[in-house]
Amino acid sequence: MLIDAALRRMDTxxxxxxxxxxxxxxxxxxxxxxxxxxxxxxxxxxxxEVRGGHQATPTL
Incomplete structure (x- = not known):
């Protein structure tokens, strides 16, 4: 799906x-x-912005 979108962007x-x-x-x-x-x-x-301005905290 993402590659198809990239191919469409190439076409345009x-x-x-x-x-x-x-x-x-x-x-x-x-x-x-x-x-x-x-x-x-x-x-x-x-x-x-998607995360509401919060960076994810890495966990171990």
Whole structure:
């Protein structure tokens, strides 16, 4: 499903462009996560907003 969405973004010419800031997503990020829709900075910001501004506390 995520890969299908990435392929659709390729077809429309927006693959590799951050949906939040509009800048190019670094190739290293796309190689690791070809379905990424946000640059690392905006992805982090988005995750914090989704969690209500709280970072998850790691457990052992």
């Amino acid at each position: 010419g927006v693959f590799g462009t951050c949906v939040d800031c509009g800048y190019d997503i670094p190739i290293e990020r796309l190689e690791a996560l070809p379905f990424a829709i946000r640059c690392e900075e905006d992805a982090t910001r988005h995750e914090l």
